[in-house]
Amino acid sequence: MEQESQPPIQAGGEPLTVEQALANLRQTVDTGLRYYAAWWLGRFRVSEPAAVEALVAALEDEADRAPDGGYPLRRNAARALGKLGDRRVVPALIQCLDCDDYYVRESAAQALEALGDPQPISALRALLAGGVVAAVGVPGKPHLVQPYNAVLEALGSLGATEAIPEITPFLEHEVAQVQNAAARALYQLTGDTTYCDRLMERLQEPNLQLRRSAMMDLGAIGYLPAAGAIAATLAENSLKLIALQGVLESHLRQSGFPHGGLTDEARQVLVLMDDLL
């Protein structure tokens, strides 16, 4: 079956209210309830000040610890804050870029990208210190020393043109997904479409993970000429639809939709999407 994120089922099956989610997040007895509440507030975009405040407090949680020493609640709180659009949390998320837990750093970088505030650029650049030589795997872990994908993608989305010299060497990183993230960022920072061609070539890779990753990158940067190739690559329809949504919406913004109506290009992408439903 196709992949999709299923909401975790609340014990007892009762739907949460905002008040209940906030109470669950503030209490410290049941870590499961707190973890779920943080996810829930992000999922339903509860952006009221009390929710933002409780989530920022959760970024410093010490109670919920994973077997690997990580901080599950902090990870979820950072992700949720990325969805709420309140830029006042940027300094708190920048702090998280120094957290011992790799996944907290990754969630924070992704949230900072989503919030679109350029403040974290220097802190994000600091995570690229040492360049490709330092960007090695952590022994016994499925990840590199830093969340390079998220960092490169954030620098690209935040318009960090000053970081181009540090980003460029990552095109040659040994991990293909990191190369993709660098290509994606460099296209965003330079507008040079040869970087997109590299991503387009990845859609022909025999490895499904690589095809997925390149497809989502092309969607995230909204590269219109990739629409046909995304629709034709061998991957789940659910992911293709999300990538094509990214391509379409980027084009819609540039073409002044809804006031100007639909362009022929937009119609063509919609036809591709219809076939994937």
Next chain:
Amino acid sequence: MGATVAELIQAVEAADSKGAMALAVHQLAATQDAAAIPTLITVLGYNNPGAAVAAVEGLASLGSVAVPALLEQIDGYNYGARAWAIRALALIGDPRALPVLLETAKGDFALSVRRAAARGLGTIDWTRLTPDQAAASQAEVLEVLTQATTDPEWVVRYAAIAALQTLAKGLVKADPTPILNALQQVFQQDETPAVQARARLALDTLAAPR
């Protein structure tokens, strides 16, 4: 020349890897022989997406003859198989699938299944029903699709709009105004630009001279 259907069925049963299974299912599906139906349906429950895609294509190309067996499968307990069966039914467009497509579009918890069911409601072959039956079913489909235009997931709303567009063209006795109003509302108010754009396309298409 090629193997018999029985041999191809055996090849599916004997496949010892996911890739070999997908290939064997693809070859079986290509026969377009009704004798392959039970095996193709069984494959839907194997948690092998490559094989399932091939099986769905095979079942869809067989069309109505596969519908009774698929409807029985829907009652089973295997959740993954159920999702694939919905997809096959959505592609076939046989009105006997209406009750299960309506129920699924209304309330399945997986968004990709709601999406497939909503799309299927737009591809029902209405000529297989009497005009009175079609009119009654279309009223029900219209209600469920209109409801689906407010689904929390954008892709389900998108599928519902695509389906409303084809429903509007196939209406037997009803006035398309409620559909046009629903599309207009989505175009003006939906929070997702891709969904608004699909509503715009539907409105443009329906307004064009036929």
